[in-house]
Amino acid sequence: MKAAELTSRLLLEAQHCPMRQRCPLAFLCASQQGEHKYILPSISDVNVGEMVWTDLSARRRMFVVRNGVLLNKVYGNNETEIPQAIFGSGSVAGVPDVFVSYIASDFYYFVGLMPSQLCSFDGDFFKERLADAGPEKAQQITARIALNQTTSIYGQTLTLAHRRVREKVASVLMRLDLALSHQPGYEGELPITHDDIAFIACVERATASRELKKLAHDKLIDIGYRRVTVLPALRARYGTMIEASLPFYKSDGGEPLT
Incomplete structure (x- = not known):
């Protein structure tokens, strides 16, 4: 691919990035600095x-x-x-x-x-x-x-402030669900392991796995190989947690995204 073609493709991708409105550096990305010169990310x-x-x-x-x-x-x-x-x-x-x-x-x-x-x-x-x-x-x-x-x-x-392990684990899942919720195509599947959930929740791996199995038994999540799928029932049960809807600020200084 020629350099000009690569630059044009990167420019188009940056201008139409689905995360552009959420990016605090959108003012910099794809901005023009001269004739045929643009600031593009790696x-x-x-x-x-x-x-x-x-x-x-x-x-x-x-x-x-x-x-x-x-x-x-x-x-x-x-x-x-x-x-x-x-x-x-x-x-x-x-x-x-x-x-x-x-x-x-x-x-x-x-x-x-x-x-x-x-x-x-x-x-x-x-x-x-x-x-x-x-x-x-x-x-x-x-x-x-x-x-x-x-x-x-x-x-x-x-997450760490919750006293019960179940709430700690649910808190991690809700935070990850929130972090991915604005990505195109996201339908609740978290490509994450039990080890990672245990680490973020600061509990033993066996303890986290036990709680995840209980949540799956209660039909709040679905567990697969290196993945946990958040079901609507988990959001209904734990959606009132503050961490399930923390606001993050978008690029143009408007209202925070939630």
Whole structure:
């Protein structure tokens, strides 16, 4: 494929991206910078368990979840790993590393929770375009990114705050269901393992599996190989959880998406 054809295809894909309205960096993506010159992201596939670092390269990068879900892990004491947040479509990583010389690669990183796609932009270029946008617009964009990240961390806090294991497991399922709910073609199937659910819920794997089997017995979910399907009955039972409908902010400063 010729370079011009590839650029045209990437431009068309960026302009018509189904996640565009949810992306806080939509102001940058596919914007024209001159005659026949456009800012286009690098789009990469992320496999299950694959690490995505935001702070190891000499030239910083901004990452946006295009589809799927990534898990932000942090290191705790005694070489333990702690789930901090799940990042769905529109979530942005890498902002602090663009503005602050801060190396934290030894205790936080992102991992593909399921097959996902990321868009990435050059961090220095993002910084320049943000400055060009003016103080008010720049504050709106960075605040929206920070609010979405804080909301994702809040969701994890709500999961851990439940006292019963069943509610912890149901909370994880509802959060993942919410993260994928705006993706085209999503019908409730979560390509996730019992191990991952147990890790996010901070319970033993056997305990999580037992609760998942009980939920399946009650016809709230369906369990298959490396997948859990959320059924309408689970949403009806646990849809009143705050984490089942957390608002995330879209790109144009309008009302939050829920």
